[in-house]
Amino acid sequence: MNGMEFLNITSNLSVGNTNQCTCNSSSNNSGDVFDMVLISLLRAMANNNETCNVNKTANLNKLSQNQNQNIGLGLETQNSIQTSNKIEVTSKSEDTKQRIENAVSIASKKYNVDANLIKSIIKVESNFNPKVVSSAGAKGLMQLMPENCRDLGVKDPFNIEENIDAGTRHIKEYLDKYNGNVEMGLMAFNGGPGRMARRGVTSIAQIYKMPKETQNYVPKVMKYYRG
Structure with missing residues (x-):
């Protein structure tokens, strides 16, 4: 379960608990503060997961580009070797x-x-x-x-x-x-x-x-x- 999924579940539980609560105003205020802090933490976790996913995608794209460049270099080297293998005919005439x-x-x-x-x-x-x-x-x-x-x-x-x-x-x-x-x-x-x-x-x-x-x-x- 990622941070965003946990955030949604916790938010729903928090809302349900608020609707059912019959405690005094002091308890309600404490619960509201706790919920706000918890929600803020979970949102930060969710944003961090999204950032990690973006970084992973960028790294994969970079790796793919490097592999393609290496393949291209290999083909150029192979073509160069094939060209160098050609025997040159030598004659004064x-x-x-x-x-x-x-x-x-x-x-x-x-x-x-x-x-x-x-x-x-x-x-x-x-x-x-x-x-x-x-x-x-x-x-x-x-x-x-x-x-x-x-x-x-x-x-x-x-x-x-x-x-x-x-x-x-x-x-x-x-x-x-x-x-x-x-x-x-x-x-x-x-x-x-x-x-x-x-x-x-x-x-x-x-x-x-x-x-x-x-x-x-x-x-x-x-x-x-x-x-």
């Missing part, structure tokens, strides 16, 4: 840079492979140099081996568009093979699925069974990919 960007965008949509993953692979494989050749004979942006070029129908591995299309198709095959597991796909892209099978590699935890080059390659690409 603006034309080469633009061609790489366009080829990555097209291949990403065509094969449903994250554009940042494609760029991360290119960054580690060739550092965006379309003319690079490794000591093992891998060529171009995504370092396609001669057997890869043959299997993927690549005529010119130094051609930006052709190399990125074939390389993206190649990593897509491995992503599908390992149910979308990016690290396993990268392990196969670098070390070969045949070698993985022969060495009994069935999870990323078993990467230690692969050559040192592959052990270094996978985390390096993932570092760029995750940002």
Whole structure:
């Protein structure tokens, strides 16, 4: 029972007692003074309850506003992280840079492979140099081996568009093979699925069974990919 309810009940009792009272005038005056004091106290209690309720409502509104602000800050931070994860194509030639960007965008949509993953692979494989050749004979942006070029129908591995299309198709095959597991796909892209099978590699935890080059390659690409 709050102060206002108690005030109403006490007021009714006080009025009833006054109507039934047959005491002398001195007793009536004492009773009236007591009633006035009691009613004043109860009114003060009721007003205090109302003030508390107002303060509680204000505090709840303030808390809700703070929570909304924190949520907004979290979303801004998340968007900032997502933006910072984008790999920037670096090249001395603006034309080469633009061609790489366009080829990555097209291949990403065509094969449903994250554009940042494609760029991360290119960054580690060739550092965006379309003319690079490794000591093992891998060529171009995504370092396609001669057997890869043959299997993927690549005529010119130094051609930006052709190399990125074939390389993206190649990593897509491995992503599908390992149910979308990016690290396993990268392990196969670098070390070969045949070698993985022969060495009994069935999870990323078993990467230690692969050559040192592959052990270094996978985390390096993932570092760029995750940002």
